[in-house]
Amino acid sequence: MFLLALETTCDETAAAVIDPQLQVLGAVVASQEPLHQQFGGVVPELASRAHMQRILPVIDQVLHKANIKPQQLHAVAVAVTPGLAGSLVVGLAAAKALAVALDIPLVGINHLHAHVYACRMAARREVFPCVGYIVSGGHTCLYHCPSATEFELLGATIDDAAGEAFDKVASMLGLSFPGGPAIQRAAEGGNPRAYRFPRPMLGQGLDFSFSGLKTAVRYAIGDPGQGIDQIAQAARRLTPQQVADLAASFQQAVVDVLVQKALAALEHTGLNRLCVGGGVAANRLFREQLEQALAPRGVELVVAPLALCTDNAVMGAIAWEYLRAGKTSPRDIDVSPGLLRRKESGRTNLPA
Numbered sequence: 001m002f003l004l005a006l007e008t009t010c011d012e013t014a015a016a017v018i019d020p021q022l023q024v025l026g027a028v029v030a031s032q033e034p035l036h037q038q039f040g041g042v043v044p045e046l047a048s049r050a051h052m053q054r055i056l057p058v059i060d061q062v063l064h065k066a067n068i069k070p071q072q073l074h075a076v077a078v079a080v081t082p083g084l085a086g087s088l089v090v091g092l093a094a095a096k097a098l099a100v101a102l103d104i105p106l107v108g109i110n111h112l113h114a115h116v117y118a119c120r121m122a123a124r125r126e127v128f129p130c131v132g133y134i135v136s137g138g139h140t141c142l143y144h145c146p147s148a149t150e151f152e153l154l155g156a157t158i159d160d161a162a163g164e165a166f167d168k169v170a171s172m173l174g175l176s177f178p179g180g181p182a183i184q185r186a187a188e189g190g191n192p193r194a195y196r197f198p199r200p201m202l203g204q205g206l207d208f209s210f211s212g213l214k215t216a217v218r219y220a221i222g223d224p225g226q227g228i229d230q231i232a233q234a235a236r237r238l239t240p241q242q243v244a245d246l247a248a249s250f251q252q253a254v255v256d257v258l259v260q261k262a263l264a265a266l267e268h269t270g271l272n273r274l275c276v277g278g279g280v281a282a283n284r285l286f287r288e289q290l291e292q293a294l295a296p297r298g299v300e301l302v303v304a305p306l307a308l309c310t311d312n313a314v315m316g317a318i319a320w321e322y323l324r325a326g327k328t329s330p331r332d333i334d335v336s337p338g339l340l341r342r343k344e345s346g347r348t349n350l351p352a
């Protein structure tokens with residue numbers, strides 16, 4: 001009994017083979033990072049075409065690694081929401097083809113729920129109920145998760161995701177893509193109090209907003225009336241210390257918001273476990289300050305290792321939870337690129 005999980009929501013083509021005891025027999029991630037690097041962000045059309053090239057070789061590779069034949073697959077799972085439409089379609093089409101050809105069940109999963117489930121995979125023990133926190137390049141959201149199949153969205157970003165803000169600010173400062181690690185490095189020699197950046201929406205519920213903070217950094221570099229080219233010129237005139245101070249002050253502002261919102265969600269739900277996923281969870285300051293804030297409150301923090309934090313297919317093991325409950329998706333399931341704002345309990349026909 002093996003599950004093949006596929007992941008193509010953004011710019012990683014990934015596949016994993018997982019058994020019912022959640023042992024991972026094989027996992028492959030084909031990153032498109034070099035492809036998008038030159039553009040300073042993911043180009044959706046290039047992403048879907050790259051998925052198209054890679055999806056079958058990645059599936060072959062993972063079956064080879066797991067040392068199993070397609071006929072030994074019990075089910076196929078695929079992330080169908082949220083993500084880039086063209087990218088999602090490639091994964092779903094491949095999953096449907098396999099499900100039909102092998103006459104096995106298809107399970108459409110929510111990519112964000114899967115990110116929380118990555119913590120279950122990393123911890124190798126039950127982590128539900130918990131507050132699920134996804135902080136990535138595409139998403140910033142908080143979930144109340146009473147069980148592995150019940151997710152209630154508590155809050156999400158109303159504009160940019162935290163990782164997106166890192167990427168855009170890094171690009172403004174002339175730092176490399178992806179911006180998060182570059183900002184973290186640049187911030188090492190900087191003063192986090194050198195610039196007084198806003199902490200958007202603090203104390204205002206569980207939604208997030210990062211675009212105003214990004215604009216504040218832009219105005220710290222150049223004048224409000226200046227266009228992108230003039231800001232870029234102004235950024236090139238910054239001293240290394242100014243870049244470090246801007247990076248450190250920006251990073252501190254994001255981390256302050258991320259930590260405070262986590263505390264607010266824990267208080268709101270009355271839960272004492274926080275499961276964090278997404279690429280920004282790799283941020284050292286975020287981890288440190290989150291640990292410092294949670295320890296005195298007796299809250300257990302589960303953060304998956306980086307390979308499970310960024311996009312991967314191992315977290316698609318959440319499909320076993322649905323399969324165990326006898327829940328599979330209809331053959332006409334579609335993708336749903338946007339974030340589902342309603343309560344999403346135990347559903348495998350997600351976009352319907």
Ligand code: KG4
Nearest residue numbers: 136137138163178179180278279280283310
């Ligand atoms: O989860 P992920 O792969 O994003 C999506 O696919 O949505 O994570 C990528 C994001 C990027 O925005 C990147 O800048 C950010 O995570 N990131 C970081 C760090 N490492 C990666 N942000 C802050 N600090 C880091 N150390």
Ligand code: ZN
Nearest residue numbers: 115136310311
């Ligand atoms: Zn993701």
